[in-house]
Amino acid sequence: MKYLLKRVGFVVITLFAVCALTFFLMNIIPGGTAEMILKYTFVGLENSVSQEQINQISGRYNLDDPLYIQFFRWIKEAVVTGDIGTSYVFKKPVLYLLALRLPATIQLAGVSMVIAIIIGVSLGIYSALKENKISDHILRIVTLFGVSMPGFWIALILILIFSLKMKLVPVSGYGSLENLILPSVALSLHSVAAIMRVTRASMLETMGQEYIRFAKAKGLSIWKIVTRHAFKNAMLPVVTVIGFQMGSLLGGTVVIEKIFAWPGIGSLLVDSISARDLPVVQGCILAIVTMFLFVIFFVDMLYTCLDPRIRYG
Amino acid sequence: MDNVFVDRLKKEKLLTLEICGGEIAKKLYHRKDMLFALVSLLLFTGLALFAPMITPYDPNTIDLKNKNLNPSGEHLLGTDYLGRDLLSRILIGARTSLSITFGVVLISLFIGIIFGCVAGYYGGIVDESLSRIIDIFLAFPGIIFALAIMGVLGSGVFNMILALSITQWPKYARMMRGQVLSLKKQEFVLSAVTSGANDFHILYKHIIPNSIAPLLVLATLDLGHVILSISTLSFLGIGLPADIPEWGAMLSAGKEFMRTAPYQTIFPGLAVTFFVVIFSIIGDGMRDLLDPNHEGGEVY
Numbered sequence: 001m002k003y004l005l006k007r008v009g010f011v012v013i014t015l016f017a018v019c020a021l022t023f024f025l026m027n028i029i030p031g032g033t034a035e036m037i038l039k040y041t042f043v044g045l046e047n048s049v050s051q052e053q054i055n056q057i058s059g060r061y062n063l064d065d066p067l068y069i070q071f072f073r074w075i076k077e078a079v080v081t082g083d084i085g086t087s088y089v090f091k092k093p094v095l096y097l098l099a100l101r102l103p104a105t106i107q108l109a110g111v112s113m114v115i116a117i118i119i120g121v122s123l124g125i126y127s128a129l130k131e132n133k134i135s136d137h138i139l140r141i142v143t144l145f146g147v148s149m150p151g152f153w154i155a156l157i158l159i160l161i162f163s164l165k166m167k168l169v170p171v172s173g174y175g176s177l178e179n180l181i182l183p184s185v186a187l188s189l190h191s192v193a194a195i196m197r198v199t200r201a202s203m204l205e206t207m208g209q210e211y212i213r214f215a216k217a218k219g220l221s222i223w224k225i226v227t228r229h230a231f232k233n234a235m236l237p238v239v240t241v242i243g244f245q246m247g248s249l250l251g252g253t254v255v256i257e258k259i260f261a262w263p264g265i266g267s268l269l270v271d272s273i274s275a276r277d278l279p280v281v282q283g284c285i286l287a288i289v290t291m292f293l294f295v296i297f298f299v300d301m302l303y304t305c306l307d308p309r310i311r312y313g
Numbered sequence: 314m315d316n317v318f319v320d321r322l323k324k325e326k327l328l329t330l331e332i333c334g335g336e337i338a339k340k341l342y343h344r345k346d347m348l349f350a351l352v353s354l355l356l357f358t359g360l361a362l363f364a365p366m367i368t369p370y371d372p373n374t375i376d377l378k379n380k381n382l383n384p385s386g387e388h389l390l391g392t393d394y395l396g397r398d399l400l401s402r403i404l405i406g407a408r409t410s411l412s413i414t415f416g417v418v419l420i421s422l423f424i425g426i427i428f429g430c431v432a433g434y435y436g437g438i439v440d441e442s443l444s445r446i447i448d449i450f451l452a453f454p455g456i457i458f459a460l461a462i463m464g465v466l467g468s469g470v471f472n473m474i475l476a477l478s479i480t481q482w483p484k485y486a487r488m489m490r491g492q493v494l495s496l497k498k499q500e501f502v503l504s505a506v507t508s509g510a511n512d513f514h515i516l517y518k519h520i521i522p523n524s525i526a527p528l529l530v531l532a533t534l535d536l537g538h539v540i541l542s543i544s545t546l547s548f549l550g551i552g553l554p555a556d557i558p559e560w561g562a563m564l565s566a567g568k569e570f571m572r573t574a575p576y577q578t579i580f581p582g583l584a585v586t587f588f589v590v591i592f593s594i595i596g597d598g599m600r601d602l603l604d605p606n607h608e609g610g611e612v613y
Contacts (some may be wrong), residue, residue, distance in 0.1 A: 010448075014448060014449055014452050016454055017445070017449040018449060018453070021449060022461065025461060025462065025465055026461075026465060050454070060523060090428075104441065124531055144593060147589075148537065148586050148589035148590045148593060148595070149582070149585075149586045150332060150541050150544050150561075150582060150586070150589075151545070151587075152543060152544075152545060152548050152561075152564065153564060153578075153585065153586070156564065156568055156571065156578045156582070157579070157582070159571065160571055160575055160578065164571060164572055246454075247454030247455060248454065250454045250455060250457070251454045251455015251456050253453060254455075254456070254457070254460065254549070255545055255549060256550060258549060258557035259568075269460065270460075270549050270550075272464075273460065273463070273549075274550065274551070276464075278464075278465070281461060281464050285453075285457055285461050286456060287460075289452055289454070289458055292452065292453075292454040
């Protein structure tokens with residue numbers, strides 16, 4: 001229980017610090033914000049921004065106050081009313097934009113994670129059981145390339161093969177199951193490879209233990225040994241790597257969503273960066289970091305369930 | 314007395330050096346994949362260094378009559394949508410990627426070592442606050458943080474090195490801190506403390522040389538990771554200015570012509586993958602050579 005509270009506290013403090021860091025990063029250019037608002041939201045003002053207009057905008061959004069006062073006002077608004085800013089481009093609350101985009105990202109990342117865990121873990125166990133056989137070697141070479149290929153390149157190659165040449169699935173879009181296939185495969189491939197490698201190493205280590213040899217000597221079937229004895233003990237490092245992979249998956253959504261025109265937070269982030277819509281950029285980053293922190297928190301909890309030594313240690 | 318001692322030390326040092334060198338060479342010889350990776354790295358780094366002299370065409374010359382050509386004798390890898398020679402652009406792109414990558418890794422290694430040393434060595438409140446800062450930086454998943462920094466600063470080589478270094482250093486700092494914490498309690502450090510050596514001397518002469526190996530391994534593995542990040546950022550169009558050939562940007566431009574000229578999307582991606590694979594193999598081989606205590610399988 002104490003451990004749980006400690007972890008919750010860690011999540012809250014980290015979230016606050018990430019808010020502060022992003023906020024200061026977004027406002028790092030002094031006087032830049034007002035100029036940015038003028039330049040990028042009023043058509044025809046790109047080259048003719050006058051000092052007077054800057055002052056006017058600064059006055060309206062209280063941009064002349066010191067940064068820390070602005071930050072505390074922002075935090076207060078965020079906590080009390082849930083208002084984390086208004087988009088320069090869309091003229092809508094950032095939270096509203098995020099809420100529109102969040103389901104798509106969760107869907108994509110969630111499906112990819114499930115694919116990565118199921119395929120990664122089962123291939124890892126298979127590879128460990130076939131150690132140094134030909135199929136093990138092939139799988140290991142494939143995973144080496146799996147972790148080395150850029151995710152967006154995998155996505156493009158998949159589009160090239162399955163959409164343009166074989167015409168099996170649509171190039172992009174959102175809504176139906178066939179739209180989900182290519183993005184989730186492209187996104188999960190890296191994680192499949194990473195999870196597989198860790199599972200393989202961990203399984204090999206566990207399978208060398210005395211109690212597994214004893215189980216073998218008892219004459220248990222290999223299936224029973226793996227499911228009853230080896231798997232649970234080999235899971236700890238796998239759970240850790242799954243947590244980290246969730247981070248790289250969330251980072252990967254940015255580029256995958258962009259390629260497949262997937263209406264999630266990642267593509268919103270890239271579009272907002274190009275449009276220099278900083279409140280939305282900030283909101284997207286906070287949303288992604290929050291999701292990541294929750295996953296890490298969940299993995300930590302799972303860890304304590306799997307390994308009681310952490311709870312009591 | 315003194316001389317004898319120094320002589321003995323010298324002898325021992327020489328002896329150990331010879332043994333080390335011999336063993337490393339022997340191990341290297343037994344790991345064919347590492348040998349292959351090293352040779353190809355040297356080869357391609359050489360190609361990248363001398364790229365401006367050996368490229369058949371200027372990478373930025375626009376030739377609209379010959380745009381989107383398939384690979385042929387004249388243009389070995391074909392041309393892009395502006396008729397620029399793809400082979401020349403990929404070779405010059407290697408220069409861009411490799412120089413930014415080495416810059417990022419060296420800078421973040423340097424910053425990481427300093428922060429890690431300070432946190433681990435002084436402990437207490439210093440360690441506590443530095444560790445929290447490291448935790449916060451590590452809370453950003455993937456390249457999200459680099460993306461945000463680039464979004465604010467705008468594109469450019471310097472900004473990219475800055476953004477990626479800011480996202481990379483906490484890893485090294487955390488590892489260095491762990492190393493310092495475990496070394497701090499060892500006799501040779503304690504004896505240096507009791508003999509009155511100052512902190513800088515202890516860190517520089519005793520702690521860093523004994524803890525650098527795993528950091529170098531991490532740095533080598535990281536080289537591939539940074540190459541991937543660079544190409545991802547340029548692919549998203551917020552990496553480098555348009556006149557610098559870069560693999561990610563080439564892929565981004567090529568994907569518009571995937572239907573008619575798929576080579577433009579295939580070759581730059583192969584280049585990225587090739588370098589990342591090479592750095593993985595070298596990093597893993599280095600781990601076997603430098604860090605014999607590490608358990609775990611080879612990279613492949």
